[in-house]
Amino acid sequence: MGKNIKIFDTTLRDGEQSPGCSMNLQEKIKVAKQLELLKVDVIEAGFAIASQGDFNSVKEVAQIIKNSTVASLARALPKDIDYAWEAVKYAVRPRIHTFIATSDIHMKHKLKMKPEEVIERAVAMVKYAKKYCEDIEFSAEDGTRSDPKFLAQIYEKVIEAGATVINIPDTVGYTTPEEYYEFITKIKENTSNIHKAEISVHCHNDLGLAVANTLAAAKAGATQFECTINGIGERAGNAALEEIVMAINTRKDVLGLECNIDTTQIMRSSRLLSTITGVQVQPNKAIVGANAFAHESGIHQHGVLEERSTYEIMTPESIGLTTNKMVLGKHSGRHAFNERLKSLGYNLSDEDLSKAFKQFKDLADKKKVVYNRDIEAIVSEEIIEIPQTYKLERFVINSGNVISTTASIALRVKDKLIEEAMVGDGPVDAAFKAIEKIVGMDIILEDYKLHSVTEGKDAQGEAIVKIKYDGKMYRGRGLSTDVVEASIKAYISAVNKMSYEIYGKDKEEKAS
Ligand SMILES: CC(=O)SCCNC(=O)CCNC(=O)[C@H](O)C(C)(C)COP(=O)(O)OP(=O)(O)OC[C@H]1O[C@@H](n2cnc3c(N)ncnc32)[C@H](O)[C@@H]1OP(=O)(O)O
Numbered sequence: 300m301g302k303n304i305k306i307f308d309t310t311l312r313d314g315e316q317s318p319g320c321s322m323n324l325q326e327k328i329k330v331a332k333q334l335e336l337l338k339v340d341v342i343e344a345g346f347a348i349a350s351q352g353d354f355n356s357v358k359e360v361a362q363i364i365k366n367s368t369v370a371s372l373a374r375a376l377p378k379d380i381d382y383a384w385e386a387v388k389y390a391v392r393p394r395i396h397t398f399i400a401t402s403d404i405h406m407k408h409k410l411k412m413k414p415e416e417v418i419e420r421a422v423a424m425v426k427y428a429k430k431y432c433e434d435i436e437f438s439a440e441d442g443t444r445s446d447p448k449f450l451a452q453i454y455e456k457v458i459e460a461g462a463t464v465i466n467i468p469d470t471v472g473y474t475t476p477e478e479y480y481e482f483i484t485k486i487k488e489n490t491s492n493i494h495k496a497e498i499s500v501h502c503h504n505d506l507g508l509a510v511a512n513t514l515a516a517a518k519a520g521a522t523q524f525e526c527t528i529n530g531i532g533e534r535a536g537n538a539a540l541e542e543i544v545m546a547i548n549t550r551k552d553v554l555g556l557e558c559n560i561d562t563t564q565i566m567r568s569s570r571l572l573s574t575i576t577g578v579q580v581q582p583n584k585a586i587v588g589a590n591a592f593a594h595e596s597g598i599h600q601h602g603v604l605e606e607r608s609t610y611e612i613m614t615p616e617s618i619g620l621t622t623n624k625m626v627l628g629k630h631s632g633r634h635a636f637n638e639r640l641k642s643l644g645y646n647l648s649d650e651d652l653s654k655a656f657k658q659f660k661d662l663a664d665k666k667k668v669v670y671n672r673d674i675e676a677i678v679s680e681e682i683i684e685i686p687q688t689y690k691l692e693r694f695v696i697n698s699g700n701v702i703s704t705t706a707s708i709a710l711r712v713k714d715k716l717i718e719e720a721m722v723g724d725g726p727v728d729a730a731f732k733a734i735e736k737i738v739g740m741d742i743i744l745e746d747y748k749l750h751s752v753t754e755g756k757d758a759q760g761e762a763i764v765k766i767k768y769d770g771k772m773y774r775g776r777g778l779s780t781d782v783v784e785a786s787i788k789a790y791i792s793a794v795n796k797m798s799y800e801i802y803g804k805d806k807e808e809k810a811s
Pocket residue numbers: 313316346348349350373374375376398399400409410411440470533
């Protein structure tokens with residue numbers, strides 16, 4: 300059994316302070332319901348005095364949420380506390396969270412208050428809030444840049460006044476894990492009644508240390524972690540809930556912690572928030588980024604296919620994903636490629652697999668990601684058993700809006716290289732004419748279609764060509780990121796079918 304950590308989610312308050320992340324009432328309710336499903340211990344639903352909208356949101360969330368404590372932030376001012384209470388009083392478990400800055404820089408320049416006045420105000424406001432509500436959290440804003448002796452004094456007094464939770468925030472994301480651990484330890488040593496309150500930490504990510512600092516604080520005795528979904532929040536954001544929680548669960552052995560979160564709701568929570576705010580998480584974001592459970596390199600893919608734990612320290616299922624992702628690209632290997640083929644219903648012989656794999660690698664050199672449709676296209680080309688009587692050796696297109704288009708095509712027919720150049724109405728027409736000349740037969744082009752088989756600028760173009768000869772129709776298909784090449788390949792593929800049909804097995808001799 301590890302030490303139980305309470306998860307205090309402030310997505311709806313500090314998270315909403317992220318530029319571009321404000322949410323309306325309905326959106327806040329949706330997020331709050333999801334946070335309840337996630338089983339967070341505390342939902343900080345807003346800053347009730349900030350606006351009528353924030354007040355209404357905190358109040359509605361307080362009315363709806365049954366299983367989590369619902370808190371509102373309040374400055375150390377009676378009017379703020381009145382608003383906070385008016386909004387949270389409907390909750391099954393209401394909390395007023397009041398704060399005042401304690402660093403010299405904030406007291407002098409922002410509050411314009413002396414340290415004694417700050418202590419006096421903090422105590423008075425905790426007492427004021429306590430008249431309304433049993434559960435009072437007190438935060439010393441800019442805690443980590445405050446004098447720890449002064450902090451110990453203020454915490455001692457607010458606990459005496461009735462604070463049930465004391466928060467030691469790293470408001471500007473300034474501390475480091477070891478320093479934070481020592482800082483909290485010092486405060487504990489100098490606050491005689493600290494055992495009567497829960498110690499909370501609230502870390503910002505200005506140096507990218509928010510999660511590390513939060514976890515280090517647990518060692519010093521913190522039992523409440525403040526965090527947000529996707530790590531949103533003021534400036535560089537807050538400690539990310541999903542990272543904290545998965546660290547707790549995955550490294551129980553070293554951290555010795557546990558929490559009540561239903562981790563299978565993590566992905567859903569992350570996506571809901573992104574959908575609502577329109578702010579997507581970066582692909583390489585820990586836990587919830589699109590690449591967090593994706594493998595592209597052959598060596599990794601092979602390892603994961605053999606045994607997932609070779610490269611996955613947690614399962615995708617544990618955060619609510621159905622599966623990991625094998626991304627096929629230029630770093631992928633044969634194992635992953637073959638696995639994908641099998642999942643697509645193809646069981647290729649070793650020889651066919653080698654051919655298809657070579658084509659796949661060639662394609663992957665040109666495209667960032669190779670999709671299932673690309674693979675299907677490659678395989679259906681590879682497994683065609685029609686002999687390649689005519690093979691494309693090279694082509695050159697000379698085109699422009701002030702010259703006639705010329706296509707020069709070189710085809711290998713057995714051991715001969717035959718090259719022809721023709722003028723046409725555009726590159727495809729010219730190329731088809733040049734091929735027809737090489738083949739030396741009166742071929743009728745019945746149909747020609749071109750479309751993209753995958754997405755993006757680097758999509759593969761698929762050309763379908765239907766030719767007619769002697770009353771019979773032959774269909775060919777060509778693929779390439781270059782649409783002219785796709786068209787030429789399609790035409791040659793149709794010609795090869797025609798040639799096979801006409802000349803039979805000794806077609807190569809006859810055709811040449
Ligand atoms: C670290 C944090 O994340 S703290 C939370 C930050 N979040 C927000 O500020 C979002 C919501 N804020 C707001 O909507 C507004 O700032 C309000 C409604 C709270 C206050 O608005 P205004 O009255 O217009 O004041 P304004 O924001 O310009 O200035 C802040 C005032 O609060 C005072 N103040 C700041 N913190 C505290 C505090 N903890 N306790 C008491 N007073 C405080 C400042 O000294 C300043 O006082 P002054 O107006 O007498 O000079």
